[in-house]
Amino acid sequence: MDMKIQSTVPEAITELLRAHQITPTSQRVKVAGILFAEPAHFCAEQVYVRVNADDAEVSKATVYNTLGLFVARGLVRQVFVEPGKVFYDSNTKPHHHFYDTGSGELTDIDALGVALHELPPLPADTELDSVDVIVRIKRQFKTRRV
Amino acid sequence: MDMKIQSTVPEAITELLRAHQITPTSQRVKVAGILFAEPAHFCAEQVYVRVNADDAEVSKATVYNTLGLFVARGLVRQVFVEPGKVFYDSNTKPHHHFYDTGSGELTDIDALGVALHELPPLPADTELDSVDVIVRIKRQFKTRRV
DNA sequence: GTTAGACTTAGAACAATTCTAAGCCTATAA
DNA sequence: TTATAGGCTTAGAATTGTTCTAAGTCTAAC
Structure with missing residues (x-):
């Protein structure tokens, strides 16, 4: 079958x-x-x-x-x-990523879009290709609770 | 000598x-x-x-x-x-980068810091490691002038 | 001077990716 | 129907950037 x-x-x-x-x-x-x-x-x-x-x-x-x-x-x-x-x-919509440095897992952050606003002027004779924002995160050490 | x-x-x-x-x-x-x-x-x-x-x-x-x-x-x-x-x-100060996709050149964007503000809440049990913003740029086609 | 541990080394090994050259498939032309 | 051409796929080799390995070197403390 x-x-x-x-x-x-x-x-x-x-x-x-x-x-x-x-x-x-x-x-x-x-x-x-x-x-x-x-x-x-x-x-x-x-x-x-x-x-x-x-x-x-x-x-x-x-x-x-x-x-x-x-x-x-x-x-x-x-x-x-x-x-x-x-x-x-x-995912081709504009979005960014969380990257878990421990597990290697990548997850979306959508509709951030902030970085684009306050972008400094681009160097002469260049145009924007894309903006990648990668937020690296790591597992918290649990110091208090067990 | x-x-x-x-x-x-x-x-x-x-x-x-x-x-x-x-x-x-x-x-x-x-x-x-x-x-x-x-x-x-x-x-x-x-x-x-x-x-x-x-x-x-x-x-x-x-x-x-x-x-x-x-x-x-x-x-x-x-x-x-x-x-x-x-x-x-x-450069260890917080900053970000322009990356010229044509030449492979990497240049600093300092004091942007915007992305950090409106960051969504981190996933549970994780803490921030770092934020990388890479603005990819490409050489402009000069369609008008020669 | 010995010794221990950390540091450096050449070269092998490795992993992700790209290249190569040959074969395959499909659409069109005869 | 059978050629033909172009693009597509393939196995395996080659390449590239990086890490590993095992041996040798250095240095500081005794």
Whole structure:
């Protein structure tokens, strides 16, 4: 029996890709299906594992190619919090992040938008690309209670 | 003849290291001399090149060890802007960064401090570690003038 | 002088990512 | 239907930045 739960309607994914000038191949639809099932912060490895959870069908090179293409087309956004680890964030609305330095967990902070207001003038001949705010947090030492 | 320009007084460096519980070995003093000659954003490789500009005397492992130690002791701060490249920032005052996505250049934005104000409540049992604001900028296409 | 511990080193190992070159797939043309 | 061309995918090699390892060096205290 082959009962897979489709977390997102494939046609919707296909449309999304087309809307971004991306030919919807089966591999790309699979990857997109994982990224857009819900707002998520996955690194390439996690996408690779998830995309091949049932059976190994998408190569690592393709996962990287696809993620790179999605980034170039503005479908997802990269978040850098640690050396040697890139997160791919499927939430494209302007928002920022909490990064738990202990667990490595990344969570959204939405509608902050404050940093943009009081931004100093940009250097000459440059324009704004994006603003990344990363709030690093750590687990509290519980000194009082046990 | 051996006339080296000492950009920073070695005794001051030595003191700085001691003040941070760091035994001032010759290698560490050299690395610190480069980082603190002026506010700078170097990656490990750049430090390695500069520290050995005259003669190869400090190994790569030591550069990494030393930078890691400086980070742990709060002498310098890491900035992540790209996968696979860590910048070490000798400016320890609270500040943020412009990152030129074209040239890879990192420059300070000081006294912004805005993001901190309207920060949402932190997740339970966590405390603030740091706030990194990275404003990515890109060279403007000059469509009008030539 | 010995000794212990911390520090440095070259080179190996490692992990994330990119590259390469070959094969595959699909749409269109003949 | 069979060629053909282009883009897509692939395994595995290569690359890059970083960390590890194990051995050697230095230094300070005895």
